[in-house]
Amino acid sequence: MEARAEARYIRISAQKARLVVDLIRGRNAGEAINTLRSTNKRIAPTVEKVLKSAIANAQNRSEEVDVDKLFVSEAYVNEGPRAKRIRPAPMGRAYRYQRRSAHIVITVTEKE
Numbered sequence: 001m002e003a004r005a006e007a008r009y010i011r012i013s014a015q016k017a018r019l020v021v022d023l024i025r026g027r028n029a030g031e032a033i034n035t036l037r038s039t040n041k042r043i044a045p046t047v048e049k050v051l052k053s054a055i056a057n058a059q060n061r062s063e064e065v066d067v068d069k070l071f072v073s074e075a076y077v078n079e080g081p082r083a084k085r086i087r088p089a090p091m092g093r094a095y096r097y098q099r100r101s102a103h104i105v106i107t108v109t110e111k112e
Contacts, residue, residue: 001065001110003058007050009080013100017043017077029055029070029108054108065110074107
């Protein structure tokens, strides 16, 4: 039994989100939630929400799913689109900068 959840266009760089997602990959679902609650990063609550959504998707797909046997089989972060912005600079110039976004994907699977 495999279920997947995805959060798209999250306003954080993929590099920063990967730091948190790497902590939960391969862990038991309950253990992963506890890890995310104690992680002191801005993206941690969002990753927790995606994980809970994946668990709920597994329950909706099949009634026989044992939530205690679920573990995070896949967890990855892809880069989303970048919003180009311009910041005023000295002497009438302009500096360009990019506001990055990310797509977070988490898959949970039941252990045999």
